[in-house]
Amino acid sequence: KNQVEQSPQSLIILEGKNCTLQCNYTVSPFSNLRWYKQDTGRGPVSLTIMTFSENTKSNGRYTATLDADTKQSSLHITASQLSDSASYICVVRSGGYNKLIFGAGTRLAVHP
Amino acid sequence: DTGVSQDPRHKITKRGQNVTFRCDPISEHNRLYWYRQTLGQGPEFLTYFQNEAQLEKSRLLSDRFSAERPKGSFSTLEIQRTEQGDSAMYLCASSEGLAAYEQYFGPGTRLTVT
Numbered sequence: 001k002n003q004v005e006q007s008p009q010s011l012i013i014l015e016g017k018n019c020t021l022q023c024n025y026t027v028s029p030f031s032n033l034r035w036y037k038q039d040t041g042r043g044p045v046s047l048t049i050m051t052f053s054e055n056t057k058s059n060g061r062y063t064a065t066l067d068a069d070t071k072q073s074s075l076h077i078t079a080s081q082l083s084d085s086a087s088y089i090c091v092v093r094s095g096g097y098n099k100l101i102f103g104a105g106t107r108l109a110v111h112p
Numbered sequence: 113d114t115g116v117s118q119d120p121r122h123k124i125t126k127r128g129q130n131v132t133f134r135c136d137p138i139s140e141h142n143r144l145y146w147y148r149q150t151l152g153q154g155p156e157f158l159t160y161f162q163n164e165a166q167l168e169k170s171r172l173l174s175d176r177f178s179a180e181r182p183k184g185s186f187s188t189l190e191i192q193r194t195e196q197g198d199s200a201m202y203l204c205a206s207s208e209g210l211a212a213y214e215q216y217f218g219p220g221t222r223l224t225v226t
Contacts, residue, residue: 004154036217043116043203043217044155089154099168100215102154 002027004103006090012109017080021106023073023090031093035064035075038087038105047075047088080110114138116218118204124224125194132190133221137206144187145215146179147203148172155203161187194225 004025013019025033032051036044048057048064050073057064061084063076077084087105094101117136125131137144142163147155158177159169163184173179176194181187191198201222205215 041201041220041222043205043219045217046214049214091154099157100155102156104152104154107152 002092002094002101004090004092004101006088006103006106008106009104010107010109012111013080015080015082015110015112018076018078019080019108021075021077021088021090021108023075023103025071025073025090025092025101025103027071027092027094027101029094030068030071031095033064033066033073034091034093034100035062035073036089036091038089040086044089044091077108080108082110082112084108085110116204116206116216118202118218118221120221121219122222122224124226127196127225128193130190130192131194131223132188133202133204133223135187135189135204135206135218137185137187137204138208138216141206141208141216142184143207143215144181145205145207146187146189147205149201149203149220150199158189191223194223196225199223199225 007022034049035047038044050066061078066073087107089105090103092101119134145160146158149155159179161181176192179189201220203220204218207215
């Protein structure tokens with residue numbers, strides 16, 4: 001069964017600190033992996049997209065890594081800001097017509 | 113604003129009533145997707161269109177659900193005889209081209225069935 005699992009479920013950090021979110025997937029066939037940020041009550045917004053051959057991709061303070069051998073990905077947030085408070089969802093694309101398989105997300109709260 | 117828009121943003125209805133949601137994709141995006149998201153979970157795929165053709169429906173889409181995209185532009189999702197279990201956020205997304213690489217999500221419609 002195609003699955004995407006994320007950890008931790010929730011995380012609280014202080015403003016300015018770094019954090020790392022984890023994603024493990026069992027999806028076949030694998031096309032690419034994305035990280036989305038979803039603010040409460042809003043639709044997800046893409047942060048990064050990584051293909052099979054990419055190990056690291058950065059988008060400002062967000063850095064995603066992908067290990068296709070172990071089927072693991074991480075999202076590292078540097079120097080967190082209050083506006084980083086949101087759910088971060090790991091999504092794996094499977095197949096040729098853009099079928100996306102979503103993880104349950106990690107809810108991040110950044111406190112002052 | 114040229115993003116994906118959804119209407120209404122919130123809908124409260126009584127059990128047994130019918131509801132209809134609308135999604136306007138980004139112009140010229142030929143693919144349109146509907147997802148359902150319950151609290152604390154990631155979105156789950158419901159159905160998708162390429163132009164006006166509905167190419168796949170999830171088993172989550174019971175007979176009470178119907179989606180249309182009559183002219184290949186906006187889409188509607190109708191739920192008949194709503195049940196409390198239908199309470200969720202309904203998200204629409206669109207993407208362009210055959211590569212269909214990036215899906216852009218709308219803000220969602222939050223449905224509450226009382």
